[in-house]
Amino acid sequence: MDPNLLTHWQNISGFLGFYYIALALMNGIAAFVVWRRSHATVGPVLLLLLSLVYVGVLAPLAFSADATWMPRMPSWFTQLTNEILGGSWGAVIYTVGSIVLLGGLFVARKFFVRPDVAWILLNASLLALGLSFSDPNFYAIAAKPDNVPIVGLIFLLGFFTWLATSRAVENDARALEGRPPLEKENDEKILVWPDLVYTELICMILLTALLLFWAIGLDAPLEEPASSVKTPNPSKAPWYFLGLQEMLVYFDPWMAGVVLPSLIVVGLMAIPYLDFNPKGNGYYTIEDRKFSYLMYQFGFLVLWITLIVLGTFLRGPNWNIFAVYEYWDPHKVEALNNIDLSNMFWEQLMGVSLPKAPNEAGFFTQLGFILYREWLGIAVTLLYFIMLPPLMAATVFRGFFVKMGFMRFMVMSNLILFMALLPIKMVLRWTVNLKYIIAIPEYFLNL
Amino acid sequence: MPATDRSSLSDAIRNSQIWKSIFRHPAPLDRRNRIVVVLTNFFLHLHPVSIKKQGIALSFTWCMGGVTFFLFLVETITGVLLMFYYRPTLEWAFQDILSLRDVASLGILRELHRWGAHAMVITVWLHMYRVFLTGSYKPPREFNWVIGVILLLLTLLLSFTGYLLPWDQLAIWAITVGSNMARATPFLGYEGPGQALFNVGGIDMITSASDARFMLLGERSVGEVTLNRFYILHCIAIPLAVAFLLAIHFWRVRKDGGISGPL
Numbered sequence: 001m002d003p004n005l006l007t008h009w010q011n012i013s014g015f016l017g018f019y020y021i022a023l024a025l026m027n028g029i030a031a032f033v034v035w036r037r038s039h040a041t042v043g044p045v046l047l048l049l050l051s052l053v054y055v056g057v058l059a060p061l062a063f064s065a066d067a068t069w070m071p072r073m074p075s076w077f078t079q080l081t082n083e084i085l086g087g088s089w090g091a092v093i094y095t096v097g098s099i100v101l102l103g104g105l106f107v108a109r110k111f112f113v114r115p116d117v118a119w120i121l122l123n124a125s126l127l128a129l130g131l132s133f134s135d136p137n138f139y140a141i142a143a144k145p146d147n148v149p150i151v152g153l154i155f156l157l158g159f160f161t162w163l164a165t166s167r168a169v170e171n172d173a174r175a176l177e178g179r180p181p182l183e184k185e186n187d188e189k190i191l192v193w194p195d196l197v198y199t200e201l202i203c204m205i206l207l208t209a210l211l212l213f214w215a216i217g218l219d220a221p222l223e224e225p226a227s228s229v230k231t232p233n234p235s236k237a238p239w240y241f242l243g244l245q246e247m248l249v250y251f252d253p254w255m256a257g258v259v260l261p262s263l264i265v266v267g268l269m270a271i272p273y274l275d276f277n278p279k280g281n282g283y284y285t286i287e288d289r290k291f292s293y294l295m296y297q298f299g300f301l302v303l304w305i306t307l308i309v310l311g312t313f314l315r316g317p318n319w320n321i322f323a324v325y326e327y328w329d330p331h332k333v334e335a336l337n338n339i340d341l342s343n344m345f346w347e348q349l350m351g352v353s354l355p356k357a358p359n360e361a362g363f364f365t366q367l368g369f370i371l372y373r374e375w376l377g378i379a380v381t382l383l384y385f386i387m388l389p390p391l392m393a394a395t396v397f398r399g400f401f402v403k404m405g406f407m408r409f410m411v412m413s414n415l416i417l418f419m420a421l422l423p424i425k426m427v428l429r430w431t432v433n434l435k436y437i438i439a440i441p442e443y444f445l446n447l
Numbered sequence: 448m449p450a451t452d453r454s455s456l457s458d459a460i461r462n463s464q465i466w467k468s469i470f471r472h473p474a475p476l477d478r479r480n481r482i483v484v485v486l487t488n489f490f491l492h493l494h495p496v497s498i499k500k501q502g503i504a505l506s507f508t509w510c511m512g513g514v515t516f517f518l519f520l521v522e523t524i525t526g527v528l529l530m531f532y533y534r535p536t537l538e539w540a541f542q543d544i545l546s547l548r549d550v551a552s553l554g555i556l557r558e559l560h561r562w563g564a565h566a567m568v569i570t571v572w573l574h575m576y577r578v579f580l581t582g583s584y585k586p587p588r589e590f591n592w593v594i595g596v597i598l599l600l601l602t603l604l605l606s607f608t609g610y611l612l613p614w615d616q617l618a619i620w621a622i623t624v625g626s627n628m629a630r631a632t633p634f635l636g637y638e639g640p641g642q643a644l645f646n647v648g649g650i651d652m653i654t655s656a657s658d659a660r661f662m663l664l665g666e667r668s669v670g671e672v673t674l675n676r677f678y679i680l681h682c683i684a685i686p687l688a689v690a691f692l693l694a695i696h697f698w699r700v701r702k703d704g705g706i707s708g709p710l
Contacts, residue, residue, distance in 0.1 A: 149565035149566065160576065182501075183708055186504060188499070192491070192497060196498060199505070203513065203514065215562055219558065225615060227616065227619075232616055235621075236624065241607070244628075254640055256628070269593045269597075272588070278586075280585070281581075
């Protein structure tokens with residue numbers, strides 16, 4: 001038995017014990033609510049049994065911090081996770097896995113919005129979180145004070161996505177039957193005093209209580225005094241910018257830090273002027289506005305949130321990928337042999353060295369040689385941004401083009417193409433180790 | 448009888464000159480007075496008098512915009528209190544943060560401020576998520592969505608500028624990583640594409656002492672000038688901009704027809 005592990009268990013046993021008691025309470029309250037609402041017996045009894053398992057088995061075992069009995073993730077699971085996520089394919093598996101998971105949730109949304117299914121998933125994820133806390137490496141990263149909000153964010157997003165999707169699924173089913181959306185049912189007007197004013201008051205009180213408990217229970221992080229000579233490894237941006245920092249793996253700073261963030265802001269502002277669909281205003285729906293729904297979810301949940309989660313929990317020293325149960329070893333080596341498109345074309349395909357201007361050549365000769373060297377990447381990029389929009393307008397987005405007109409369609413298609421640059425660059429990196437499509441380090445212009 | 452005593456005491460309070468001078472009306476119990484109270488009360492006049500029932504259903508609104516505004520108020524109040532203790536200088540910044548934890552009464556002021564800030568970033572995202580999922584940016588509310596995007600950006604900048612103030616390792620390196628991006632701004636960063644275009648008579652105009660990053664930091668690396676800049680941005684400049692835009696944001700909610708709903 002590793003003495004460090006035992007110390008870790010003794011340190012967190014109190015917290016974990018109360019964590020399982022909280023889970024028991026959560027299920028007990030759910031049992032009561034379900035029984036009050038439906039007077040069914042099977043559901044409440046199962047919930048009560050689950051509650052009893054938490055309070056009667058898991059909580060005492062967690063309090064015990066006993067070497068044999070401490071509830072923990074099975075070691076085959078942690079080792080498998082470390083093998084899969086911590087290996088050289090970690091980023092690929094994580095990203096593709098997230099897309100497959102979210103896609104699966106979307107496709108089978110009618111199944112996953114069922115309250116019983118959602119409740120089982122919530123319990124499973126909370127239980128997995130509790131069991132994982134027993135792992136010191138997991139605890140070190142998940143319970144780091146500034147990372148706690150992100151753990152909360154994951155659960156909040158899960159909850160609200162479930163809430164919105166379940167209402168959208170219901171509204172879409174009602175639309176099929178020719179009935180108005182749920183929101184139409186509560187059409188009558190009520191007075192702001194007392195209904196809204198009191199809701200606001202209760203929200204404020206609950207939120208104040210939550211903030212107070214949070215502030216008392218968890219100290220704000222404070223590290224050593226600032227030193228401009230001691231660079232921490234890894235150096236991370238604040239958590240809400242970690243998606244942008246993650247883009248640095250695939251793009252140079254001018255793209256990842258300036259152009260793409262600016263386009264995110266511009267693109268968000270442009271949404272109301274690009275979405276010409278009058279349906280889906282003021283009620284939850286998916287079927288009435290599938291395209292804009294999928295676009296937003298891809299940008300928000302896949303490209304923004306999963307990258308933040310990746311940057312927060314999986315990126316360790318030297319910006320290498322570490323699985324959640326893996327020790328952050330600063331000496332972990334990841335082979336990096338990425339090459340540019342121009343290398344591929346000239347050296348690998350043509351078998352010659354890169355074209356290079358004579359050293360004493362003038363500015364325009366130099367520039368000419370650079371353009372000649374990078375002609376393939378420049379051509380590909382120009383084709384991508386100039387040829388694809390008309391092609392899209394003529395084929396898959398024909399209906400959009402007709403309704404939107406030239407300008408709006410061009411803005412939308414270019415924004416989508418810019419958004420698609422990130423997944424494209426990711427796939428090219430993973431499959432052919434592509435570093436830059438255009439590599440002009442002479443002018444800091446690498447794409 | 449205790450019950451009578453209590454009611455007579457509360458009656459006495461409610462009938463006192465002080466109480467009546469503060470609350471101009473008795474508690475509104477009938478329809479007419481409930482309308483009047485919203486119209487005549489300074490704090491309530493942001494609200495409409497009546498609202499569709501679904502407009503206040505938590506399962507529809509998630510209350511996230513309101514929660515974000517409340518957190519902004521919490522941040523303002525705790526922020527002002529923190530300013531009494533904190534001096535944005537290399538000599539004192541870190542020491543003052545230490546004292547806030549170890550010496551100041553209660554010692555959770557900074558915790559409230561920091562966790563409130565993280566929560567505010569999250570609730571802004573959730574508010575935007577809800578507004579998108581209900582299609583509430585559609586006409587006639589397009590421009591309010593645009594203001595909302597600016598407010599989202601300002602919220603992130605508020606959090607970012609505040610991140611530096613504790614002046615610990617976490618702070619300066621997060622800001623260093625974040626602000627290094629500005630070095631690569633096209634045309635305006637000294638390592639950005641097109642930087643060489645601003646060249647007058649063979650002299651580069653965009654250098655490490657004149658580029659976008661320098662404007663942000665006030666020097667070549669994160670130091671005392673940066674601390675001062677971020678302090679002023681965090682405590683004065685950005686909050687003023689947020690307050691201004693919030694006023695428009697709320698006003699537009701009312702003018703654009705209240706909270707969205709199906710036609």
